[in-house]
Amino acid sequence: MPGGRPRAFDTDAALDRALEVFWRQGYEGASLSDLTAAMGINRPSIYAAFGNKEELFVKALERYVSxxxxxxxxxxxxxxxxxxxxxxxxxxxxxxxxxxxxxxxxxxxxxxxxxxxxxxxxxxxxxxxxxxxxxxxxxxxxxxxxxxxxxxxxxxxxxxxxxxxxxxxxxxxxxxxxxxxxxxxxxxxxxx
CATH class of the missing domain: 1.10.357.10 (Tetracycline Repressor, domain 2)
Structure with missing residues (x-):
């Protein structure tokens, strides 16, 4: 049985945009509103795809390193x-x-x-x-x-x-x- 609706956004592209927000504004300077606006997705989609802000930041760090x-x-x-x-x-x-x-x-x-x-x-x-x-x-x-x-x-x-x-x-x-x-x-x- 399928696990729910497929995502309506490109997670790699969204992560790249989150990386840029964190890089430009820092962890604390990057609000969830800034992140959702840059990523083009809503808060529930961020949580579902990436976890909370801290988990998103860790994924952005990994993306930065690679x-x-x-x-x-x-x-x-x-x-x-x-x-x-x-x-x-x-x-x-x-x-x-x-x-x-x-x-x-x-x-x-x-x-x-x-x-x-x-x-x-x-x-x-x-x-x-x-x-x-x-x-x-x-x-x-x-x-x-x-x-x-x-x-x-x-x-x-x-x-x-x-x-x-x-x-x-x-x-x-x-x-x-x-x-x-x-x-x-x-x-x-x-x-x-």
């Missing part, structure tokens, strides 16, 4: 430590300064702009960020070309600090060219 933020996982396949770091830093610049998407980084914005009532959304964003840093640390641990004297965990933390800084600066209005100049200097200093 969509606009996919460069980070792809960078881990670069053949050298230097190329991994370059791809992450330059990818962060490209992502956070796009003209066809909100500026900044969804995860960085979410971690820094959530109050006590949104602790679970903040924790979800932190968990995504930490998963990325853990994957980077493991990549460095396995690297035969990790420079002498470099600790894989510390280097992974430093690279994430740089990419987070890029996101904050992009959200504050720094241009792509300005960020590239800063990144080039950081890369020359970090991995001479």
């Amino acid at each position: 969509g606009p933020g996919a460069f980070a996982a792809e960078a881990l396949d670069a053949p050298t430590v230097r190329e991994v770091v370059e791809r992450l830093v330059h990818g962060a610049i490209e992502l956070t300064t796009r003209t066809d998407a909100p500026v900044g980084c969804l995860m960085v914005n979410s971690v820094h702009a959530c109050g006590p009532d949104a602790a679970s959304a903040r924790d979800a964003a932190l968990a995504c960020r930490m998963a990325g840093e853990t994957a980077l640390r493991r990549r460095f641990e396995d690297a035969p070309d990790l420079p002498d004297g470099y600790d894989a965990g510390t280097l992974a933390g430093l690279v994430h600090t740089i990419t987070d800084g890029i996101a904050v600066q992009a959200a504050g209005g720094r241009t792509r060219d300005e960020l590239r100049r800063v990144a080039d200097l950081a890369l020359r200093t970090l991995l001479p």
